[in-house]
């Protein structure tokens with residue numbers, strides 16, 4: 544734990560948790576936290592069976608947290624039937640954790656196109672080649688699929704596959720956690736009141 548960091552106080556937090564998140568992310572970047580944009584994403588299917596995996600936070604806008612994936616993957620299938628999701632960031636060098644819960648919306652085709660076109664060509668081809676979350680016979684099958692796509696788009700721009708794109712996690716709750724002395728950690732939780740405003744309160748650690 545970095546003991547030089549002062550405890551969290553309600554009065555020092557930004558009234559908007561997305562701005563507060565952005566501030567913490569900038570601090571994590573400034574302190575060279577390895578891959579601070581890696582976040583655990585939990586989803587659940589229509590039976591309530593939960594699964595979790597890491598994805599990368601590709602953008603933050605005033606409404607939420609954006610990531611990109613295959614819409615036909617396990618997470619994509621979960622989100623089609625159950626739009627609830629949770630995210631967790633853990634920044635060990637800062638002794639901080641951020642938990643987010645909310646609902647997920649699909650980005651527009653134009654937004655996904657824009658991000659897809661910014662990706663390296665190899666990643667674009669892989670998005671076509673990989674049947675994410677579905678069984679493949681062996682590594683060779685995967686490489687063969689990649690080569691086929693490479694051949695198909697040789698000398699051409701790679702279009703975004705319709706099964707690949709972005710999601711926005713729109714938060715209903717964001718909790719900022721910071722390690723404290725004697726395990727008296729700080730937990731400051733934002734949640735929406737019935738009128739769309741953010742309420743901020745301290746939780747027991």
Ligand SMILES: Cc1cc2nc3c(=O)[nH]c(=O)nc-3n(C[C@H](O)[C@H](O)[C@H](O)COP(=O)(O)O)c2cc1C
Pocket residue numbers: 581594595596597598599600610611612613616617618619675676
């Ligand atoms: C550091 C890291 C970053 C990752 N980023 C992404 C990502 O942004 N999008 C994605 O679809 N998968 C990403 N993955 C792979 C996922 O963890 C996961 O294996 C994949 O999305 C399939 O998950 P699913 O079968 O639960 O849908 C990443 C994995 C790691 C370890």
